[in-house]
Amino acid sequence: MAAISLELPTIQNWSCHNCGGCCRQHAIYVTESEEQRIVGQKWIDLPDWPVGQSLFVADGPRGQKRLAARSDGGCVFLDERGLCRIHAKFGEPAKPLACQIYPYAFHPAGAGLTVSLRFSCPSVVKNLGQPVEDQQKHLVQLARQVLPQDYKPLPPPELVRGQSVSWDVFLDCVDALDAMLDMPQTPLVLRLRRILEWSSLLEQAPIPHLTGDKLKAMIELLYAECEQRIADEKATDADSYPTAVGQRLFRLAAGQYARHDTLAAKPTLKMRWGFFWSGILYARGKGLTPAPHHKLSAVPFSALDKSYGGLSLEMEQLLTRYLRVKVQGLHLCGRAAYGESLIDGMRTMTLVVSVMLWISKWVAASQGSKVWTLDDLIEAITIVDHNHAYSPAFGTRSSLSRVRMLQQLGDLSRLLVWTAR
Secondary structure, eight states: OOOOOEEOOTTOBOOOOOOOTHHHHOOOBOOHHHHHHHHHTTOTTSTTSOTTOOSEEEOSGGGOEEEOBOTTSSBTTBOTTSOBHHHHHHOGGGSOHHHHHTTEEEEEETTEEEEEEOTTSHHHHTTOSSBGGGGHHHHHHHHHHHSOTTOOOOOOOOSBTTBOOOHHHHHHHHHHHHHHHOOTTSOHHHHHHHHHHHHHHHHHSOGGGOOHHHHHHHHHHHHHHHHHHTOOSOOOHHHHSOOHHHHHHHHHHHHHHHSOSSOSSOOOHHHHHHHHHHHHHHHHOOSBOOOOBTTBOOOBGGGGGSOOSOOOHHHHHHHHHHHHHHHHTTTTSBTTTTTBOHHHHHHHHHHHHHHHHHHHHHHHHHTTOSSOOHHHHHHHHHHHHHHTTTSGGGGSHHHHHHHHHHHHHTHHHHHHHHHTO
């Protein structure tokens, strides 16, 4: 295989801190060769192996197998110290590739690859460990395992729905989005509202016919127009309050993000019925919320409509880093995110931010607090990003059309103001 060119997020650090969270939350499907390798490690023959405990469960598409889970939901290979037994005994290359890669994600970017990270890992959210840009050698080794031997560069995702452009044009627009996010002197909500306005203008521009300096000039012109249209981050109550339909759609989305659809154990029929009933409660938005996560208690829906003190500088910095890593890593569009265009993917990311803020209030309210903290946001991000771009629920036609409807109603912008209070 030829040399691999990687684009790494320069604003992100990560090292594993052995919390074991990923070994308790994810279904790890294995290839036939991985299955044979693990069987050959003869775990069942060990004297301390639990009697009757299987290595795999065959419940995937076409009978694909995944690592079995213990009764507490943890991976069968997770030890009492929160470490992988396969890794400890045979080294990292002996683990399934999915376990080796996490929390990294590789996505095509022209002739090379770009690297993103999953913020379901607490160490990623807290920016703990070694700078990612210093891990290039290891990441190239992982990328060689991810890419097939006959890999050929893929076409870029659509820029807007139904509109394809070259990689050069596409990446110029990605760089523009990143630059719009990298404005620390401008409040985050204002940045995102301007990006939403910019995305609408971009849909109407003749982008496929522009390249180089002309494209950059058009992008700057459109953004200048957005600055004029949304010149002040303050909005009246009437302008900032989402419509009744928008609130209902938003609560349904937040409810899906609050639950875990990629658990090591598959949902039972009883759990699926619970999902259905919870959806009714979210749609109504009255009384007490469901309690879909161990960090989220049943609280009054009305408690989540109130102000929790506004965003602190540290909260804005964390959300900005999250968004920039997803944008730089192309983790918001194309094959990495339900086939969405770049613009629709960015709109979804603004909804995700609003959901994270709403769930941050939910985390605080679950602890009896009426003011949120950075730790509440950290918890909310790990909950939400566990599902985003990975749960099949968000790739359905109804979920994708929900974001478009919120945009048409003007509620994506209003939700940002409403939830950031």
